Amino acid sequence: MKALRKFQFEISRIIMSSPLKINFDKGTLILQNVPEVLESQLPDIRWDERTLTFRAPAYRYRKIVSQLRAHDVPYQDTARQFTIESFTHQKAISPYPYQTEAIDAWHANGQRGVVSLPTGAGKTFIAILLIAETQRPTLVHVPTIDLMHQWHTVLTDHFGQEIGLYGGGQHELRDITVTTYQSAVMHAPHYGNRFGFAIFDECHHLPGEQYQYAAISSIAPFRLGLTATPERVDGKESRLYALVGECCYEAKVQELSGKTLSEYRVVTIAVEMEDTERIRYEEARSTYLNFLKQSRINMGTPRGWHTFLWKASQSDEGRAAFKAYLTQKQISFASTTKQEWVWKLIQRHRGDRILIFTQDNDTAYQLGTRFFLPVLTHQTKLKERNAFLNGFRDGTYSILVTSKVLNEGVDVPEANVAIIVSGSGSVREHVQRLGRILRKREGKQAVLYELISKQTGEHFVNKRRRQHDAYQTLQKFV
Amino acid sequence: MLTKDLLRYKIQKAQIYPQFIDPTNSELLRVAEQLIAVFETSPNESRATLLESSKHIIDSTQEAPIIKRGLEKLLLDRTEFDTAPNEELIAFRHKLFTATSRLLSQEQFEDYAAYQREVLQIMVGKSPMEQTELSAKLYADLPSSQPVLAFNTLSAERLLHRYNAAQVQGLLLHCNTVMLKLADSMTAELRQLFKYLRFNQLLSTIRKEGELYEITVDGPLNLFYKTKRYGMNLANFFIAVLHQPKWELTAEIQFRNKRRSRLSLDESCGIKPISQQFLAYIPEDIQLFQKMLQNKTDDWQVRPGSQFLPLAGDFYCFPDYQLVHKSGVETAIELFHPWHQGHLIARLNTLTEQKDVSLILGVSKELEKNSLIAEALEASAYFSQFGFTFRDVPTMRTLLPILNSLV
Numbered sequence: 001m002k003a004l005r006k007f008q009f010e011i012s013r014i015i016m017s018s019p020l021k022i023n024f025d026k027g028t029l030i031l032q033n034v035p036e037v038l039e040s041q042l043p044d045i046r047w048d049e050r051t052l053t054f055r056a057p058a059y060r061y062r063k064i065v066s067q068l069r070a071h072d073v074p075y076q077d078t079a080r081q082f083t084i085e086s087f088t089h090q091k092a093i094s095p096y097p098y099q100t101e102a103i104d105a106w107h108a109n110g111q112r113g114v115v116s117l118p119t120g121a122g123k124t125f126i127a128i129l130l131i132a133e134t135q136r137p138t139l140v141h142v143p144t145i146d147l148m149h150q151w152h153t154v155l156t157d158h159f160g161q162e163i164g165l166y167g168g169g170q171h172e173l174r175d176i177t178v179t180t181y182q183s184a185v186m187h188a189p190h191y192g193n194r195f196g197f198a199i200f201d202e203c204h205h206l207p208g209e210q211y212q213y214a215a216i217s218s219i220a221p222f223r224l225g226l227t228a229t230p231e232r233v234d235g236k237e238s239r240l241y242a243l244v245g246e247c248c249y250e251a252k253v254q255e256l257s258g259k260t261l262s263e264y265r266v267v268t269i270a271v272e273m274e275d276t277e278r279i280r281y282e283e284a285r286s287t288y289l290n291f292l293k294q295s296r297i298n299m300g301t302p303r304g305w306h307t308f309l310w311k312a313s314q315s316d317e318g319r320a321a322f323k324a325y326l327t328q329k330q331i332s333f334a335s336t337t338k339q340e341w342v343w344k345l346i347q348r349h350r351g352d353r354i355l356i357f358t359q360d361n362d363t364a365y366q367l368g369t370r371f372f373l374p375v376l377t378h379q380t381k382l383k384e385r386n387a388f389l390n391g392f393r394d395g396t397y398s399i400l401v402t403s404k405v406l407n408e409g410v411d412v413p414e415a416n417v418a419i420i421v422s423g424s425g426s427v428r429e430h431v432q433r434l435g436r437i438l439r440k441r442e443g444k445q446a447v448l449y450e451l452i453s454k455q456t457g458e459h460f461v462n463k464r465r466r467q468h469d470a471y472q473t474l475q476k477f478v
Numbered sequence: 479m480l481t482k483d484l485l486r487y488k489i490q491k492a493q494i495y496p497q498f499i500d501p502t503n504s505e506l507l508r509v510a511e512q513l514i515a516v517f518e519t520s521p522n523e524s525r526a527t528l529l530e531s532s533k534h535i536i537d538s539t540q541e542a543p544i545i546k547r548g549l550e551k552l553l554l555d556r557t558e559f560d561t562a563p564n565e566e567l568i569a570f571r572h573k574l575f576t577a578t579s580r581l582l583s584q585e586q587f588e589d590y591a592a593y594q595r596e597v598l599q600i601m602v603g604k605s606p607m608e609q610t611e612l613s614a615k616l617y618a619d620l621p622s623s624q625p626v627l628a629f630n631t632l633s634a635e636r637l638l639h640r641y642n643a644a645q646v647q648g649l650l651l652h653c654n655t656v657m658l659k660l661a662d663s664m665t666a667e668l669r670q671l672f673k674y675l676r677f678n679q680l681l682s683t684i685r686k687e688g689e690l691y692e693i694t695v696d697g698p699l700n701l702f703y704k705t706k707r708y709g710m711n712l713a714n715f716f717i718a719v720l721h722q723p724k725w726e727l728t729a730e731i732q733f734r735n736k737r738r739s740r741l742s743l744d745e746s747c748g749i750k751p752i753s754q755q756f757l758a759y760i761p762e763d764i765q766l767f768q769k770m771l772q773n774k775t776d777d778w779q780v781r782p783g784s785q786f787l788p789l790a791g792d793f794y795c796f797p798d799y800q801l802v803h804k805s806g807v808e809t810a811i812e813l814f815h816p817w818h819q820g821h822l823i824a825r826l827n828t829l830t831e832q833k834d835v836s837l838i839l840g841v842s843k844e845l846e847k848n849s850l851i852a853e854a855l856e857a858s859a860y861f862s863q864f865g866f867t868f869r870d871v872p873t874m875r876t877l878l879p880i881l882n883s884l885v
Binding site: 008021023025026027028030032044047049050051052053054055057076078104170181187209210213216217303309313340343347348350351368369370371372373374375379381384387391396397399400 | 612
């Protein structure tokens with residue numbers, strides 16, 4: 001106790017002569033007049049000989065200020081460029097019990113942390129309630145332009161005030177602003193001190209090599225991460241928790257199925273190829289596999305794919321093997337029989353709202369052109385994207401073909417049938433695609449069809465992605 | 479710039495060696511000429527047609543495909559495509575999809591052919607539009623169909639030099655810090671280098687080692703992370719390095735999940751500058767400054783900053799302007815704009831103990847709005863004696879008294 005008092009006395013003596021100052025500089029904090037006794041107490045501060053000051057990453061703002069307050073150290077703060085705002089709901093809202101639990105858990109966790117809920121369980125709604133509770137200028141980070149516009153619409157609707165957009169050619173900062181991760185990485189060094197609350201939607205993206213700087217360059221003391229699946233294949237979710245806070249609330253898809261999510265079933269259809277396609281497939285596959293064998297490439301290892309790419313670029317034989325790899329993949333993705341199955345399913349589900357997913361844009365446009373259907377990919381221009389999505393929601397269009405842009409977040413509650421023509425082995429991708437059809441509607445029974453080419457690599461890909469809980473129940477094979 | 483798959487390099491004993499091409503190689507010059515000719519005639523053609531013609535050259539010549547694809551990429555970077563939405567097609571699609579949606583929701587078809595006939599009937603009525611024609615039109619505005627608007631041409635030799643520069647830039651995208659050694663000789667080039675540095679939001683430390691200045695260039699967050707966050711800034715900054723007559727560059731390159739390797743280059747690599755250098759050109763701000771000074775006094779002459787200025791603690795700065803009095807007294811001015819906050823704090827800290835430097839500090843009034851900066855200026859004895867603030871450009875009313883106090 002005596003030692004602490006002596007420490008505090010020493011600090012106040014030094015501070016009296018020149019007060020400690022905190023300033024924001026390009027995604028970092030500059031600290032001046034830091035007493036020597038405090039240097040080891042403040043987290044992550046380092047002497048920067050380029051500017052002859054102490055410096056810290058901006059996200060350490062809360063801890064640094066907390067430490068200064070804990071030691072009764074006076075400081076002059078010009079880093080923080082936000083004040084308390086007054087955000088009010090324009091609509092009467094009542095959360096589900098699990099949403100209230102999630103909000104309480106976030107508060108109990110020190111007003112930071114990750115909330116993990118299945119798609120369709122109302123994560124956006126939780127964010128809206130927390131924006132109104134924290135009353136701080138808020139920056140919402142999202143992975144895609146479609147999600148940015150969707151959040152913009154929802155927030156405008158709820159708060160009845162101008163909502164800023166930053167990304168996809170828009171550069172308007174408001175007290176509540178929605179931005180893309182990509183844009184935030186570029187611009188957070190300039191505005192990272194203007195928001196007190198940072199929300200990271202689909203926050204499993206955040207630990208990416210570049211995206212993490214959106215969180216690192218921001219001083220926001222309050223942080224919320226939203227996702228259906230925080231786990232990452234590379235195990236970097238620990239980085240997410242360090243930047244946003246620990247996972248403070250989690251509910252699984254089965255816990256909410258039939259209650260706040262629709263009832264659903266998964267139907268896997270094993271499809272035979274036509275003879276001519278089978279021959280082409282086998283030829284291409286054998287060229288590809290022979291090259292792997294000769295070059296001693298093990299595709300099961302983490303470096304397998306990179307080694308294949310590298311070796312394939314070194315010789316004519318390698319280039320032929322790479323071409324063969326693409327050919328066999330393309331045949332299994334979009335065989336004639338698969339297209340016939342798509343036709344059968346479209347006819348079976350007349351009157352339903354159907355999303356057709358493919359692994360690549362080529363297959364998506366192939367299906368769109370064959371069946372005269374709207375195709376939504378990253379190549380679709382903004383105005384038409386919105387027209388397609390709105391048309392699908394209001395029933396003008398009953399079917400939408402897409403590759404990957406609708407995998408995440410975009411809200412299409414009317415969709416009740418999903419047809420996966422092709423996809424990756426990613427469990428996350430398939431859970432998210434399933435999530436597109438799970439929004440609750442009265443009497444809705446959702447169905448997800450997976451079309452798998454028999455005796456092809458797709459069989460193993462399908463096996464990998466079915467490891468998730470959501471796939472363990474209600475599954476049927478045809 | 480070149481993407482990683484188009485870079486050519488070798489790594490030996492933790493050193494990375496870019497595989498430069500010979501810009502005088504007649505075969506390569508011939509391929510470059512052919513590719514440039516294809517791009518020059520491309521306006522109004524579609525992207526797909528352009529790429530097909532380009533592919534034909536790539537496939538039909540002997541040189542390594544990776545080099546030719548690299549040249550093609552650099553030419554594509556100089557090509558502007560028409561990416562505006564095609565309103566006519568958008569309206570056509572809306573009409574078609576509204577119709578097909580109604581058909582598929584409400585009607586049971588005998589087979590796909592029956593559906594196809596019905597769609598053709600609705601969309602084209604009696605006109606003989608075939609399925610293939612309709613399909614071809616449906617998504618005819620995808621990127622592959624976008625027409626070329628313009629191509630910014632260049633000579634074949636310049637393209638090959640640009641290719642070599644792009645090899646280095648492509649590697650610098652994967653580094654976190656660049657170390658430079660420069661001679662203090664070609665002052666106009668140095669001035670441009672420091673403009674590039676500040677423009678790219680980078681930080682530097684300058685030290686003298688023998689006859690050379692050693693400059694470490696990186697970004698604010700490099701203090702905490704070995705981040706490649708500033709890779710693009712450093713790659714862009716390299717353009718200015720090429721204008722220096724004598725330079726050495728070292729950088730640690732690290733590709734994803736790979737070990738670090740060191741890139742060491744100097745002017746002997748032979749890459750010619752790829753950007754315009756306007757050395758004879760006197761920047762507008764200097765012209766304005768000269769005019770304003772001449773209107774007030776004939777005693778002082780101003781010229782662009784032209785040499786490193788030693789500061790306390792083995793540091794150096796590179797001022798914006800040098801001023802010479804008719805008596806021979808010399809001084810320099812360093813300007814700090816709104817985006818130079820970190821630099822200003824550093825300079826004020828360095829100058830606290832400075833006794834024998836003749837450097838005048840000009841600080842933007844925008845910067846002064848920051849209370850921390852305002853207080854730092856207020857507290858700085860050096861600034862109160864040798865500093866002034868300005869709105870857009872320095873005014874003589876604030877500067878002349880300081881200048882006159884020096885003589």
